[in-house]
Amino acid sequence: MKFIPSVVLYFLQNKKAKANVRSLIKFLVVLLALMIFYTFAFHYIKAWEGEEYSIISGFYWTLVTMSTLGYGDIIFTTDLGKLFSSIVLLSGVVFLLVMLPFTFIQ
Numbered sequence: 001m002k003f004i005p006s007v008v009l010y011f012l013q014n015k016k017a018k019a020n021v022r023s024l025i026k027f028l029v030v031l032l033a034l035m036i037f038y039t040f041a042f043h044y045i046k047a048w049e050g051e052e053y054s055i056i057s058g059f060y061w062t063l064v065t066m067s068t069l070g071y072g073d074i075i076f077t078t079d080l081g082k083l084f085s086s087i088v089l090l091s092g093v094v095f096l097l098v099m100l101p102f103t104f105i106q
Helices: 003-013 015-048 055-066 079-103
Strands: none
Touching: 015 055, 015 079, 055 079
16 A cells, blocks of 8 residues: 555656656547547447447447457448448557557657
């Protein structure tokens, strides 16, 4: 339990650590905004395909696709949906595998 307060104190006192935390928060806000956009786009594309999914299912699909897990339980059947899936997958790779490490490189 003594570990957590010391880490918080370190981040509050160290200027480099503060900058890293600010960068991480900005990164997470952009990532969350992108995920919310993809969630609603998923919902509308699936409705256009004639399938009904909830917003929660859309967020689940976005999270699974962006993290490259790809369970395959929810799939698109049209070319538009497949193109959308590819865009979500590639943006997930860029954000999680490329940009996240560079957030901490000074």
